[in-house]
Amino acid sequence: MRTWMLLPLLALLPATVSDGAMTAPLSFLLADVAVCGGGDAPVSAVPEILPGYGSGGFTITTVNPEAQAFFDNGMQLAHAFAHKAATAAMARAVQLDQTCAMCLWGAAWTDGPTINFTIDPAEQKTAAGKVAAAEKLLTPASPTKERELIAALKLRYDHGGGTGSGDRAFAKAMDSLAVKYPDDDEIATIAADAWMIPTAQSSGTRNLPRAVELLEGVLKRHPDYTPAIHFYIHATEMSGFPARAEPYADRLPALAPHASHLVHMPSHTFYQIGRYQDAADTNVRAVAMGIENAKRQGLPQPGGEWLLPYHGHNVQYGVGGALMSGDAKDALDLSGPMLAAAVHSPKGPNPFLQMAMGTAYAAEARFAVPADVLALPDPGAKFAFAQAYRHxxxxxxxxxxxxxxxxxxxxALIPESVGPSNKADFTEHATRLMLIARYVLQGRAAMIEGHPLEAAKFFASGAKIEEAKTVASFSDPPIWWYPVRRSYAAALLAAGKPQEALSATDTVLARRLHDPLTLSVRADAEKALGQTDGATRDRALATEGWRGDKAAFELAAI
Structure with missing residues (x-):
């Protein structure tokens, strides 16, 4: 499973503007830095109802129908991870009906942590204050369910924030309400999310079965309920059975057409089940939406989209899918702007940013005209890891x-190390990518020189690092762009060892389902072994899944 605290959450900081151009448009925050206040939805001085962000909300006690509408919209926006707009919608609901206890509950709930970020003690205190204010607005006539929801949320902000005892207490309380109100989709979804948050923050699996059970109950009743689909995609991926979410992933974008994060979300499922081109296509759409959303929000142009917290994640996911499917156009369209923007990061050249740049460099390496790759500018000495990935x-x-x-x-220009490495600041992971790069290039050179067995040894060494948990479960999409063992399989086949090559492809395909280039090697190995039917089947699958130049099927290129 993926290490969820190490999601490639490519969040961004404000840029400086000079002569109408963004001079510092991009900063990829480390994944454990909060993106509170982020979002892809436009926020105006006087908030408006924003349609197209999916399902969510429920009837609350209010004297103002408009307050009800903003409450519902706030729930929808929050479930779609349009965080800033959700906060604004809930604030507007409170403003419209200052006697509405549940409007304050909504404002406090949207202040909470998510699977992507925690909140600090000061933020918990602020949220707790809103819950306390909501309690004071309760009357003897207040519905029991509203009293129970407020009481449950009160628990979250007592040593909570995403990883504490308050988070678990909130999850337990919401779970009890889900049992008490078995047909309430919103309560069940909030309960599932509440279980997932501390689990995601700890990179574990505890409580995921219950979250999955709750979400499947919602989807059985209402298969188009977008918050449940959103969290079900995450929960099934975290649990190791992403295919369960496929039918829901297919329908999600049409159900929330204005929510770029929900348009993006199916790619998590698609990549994991081997639908790499669909993962690329989904993120191309999400990236385009991000660019348009940035303009609607009035963010500085050009490049304002890099100020949206999930834009960089969408770009990297799109590149990752395109690299696996051979989609040169989309890979290059996405990777070029990333490389151009990254070197101006006001946050500085942190290792995570540089590893993301490595994905973009891989796209250039595989798909750009070689002369253009050789002409890529040096990112500068302070980007030591990125320099290595450029080489x-x-x-x-x-x-x-x-x-x-x-x-x-x-x-020869890729060092084995650029200084101290450790897990805490991701320098260990960035260093491991340099070592993989060295082994892959050693293998490439040996293949060109006609020494496939020697190449196989280098590829095997690279695969050992790439498949180790430190790298393999570091991020989603995988931080190293392809399964190195497929090159090992290709080298074995070139060395006249088809049975060993076939075995190696089995190992790869268990990790990267339907990888077209691995299927191509497998087809060649089966043909060499006289397994005609298997060779025909796998060749057809490889061709079907590959959008690029068929020259990539040559063993030396794999």
């Missing part, structure tokens, strides 16, 4: 040209 890209370009000496020249 890797240049080495891959030389391999595409059949120039073993050129590959080795770039390999």
């Amino acid at each position: 890797y890209a240049r080495g891959e370009a030389q391999a595409r040209l059949g120039n073993a000496a050129g590959v080795r020249a770039e390999l």
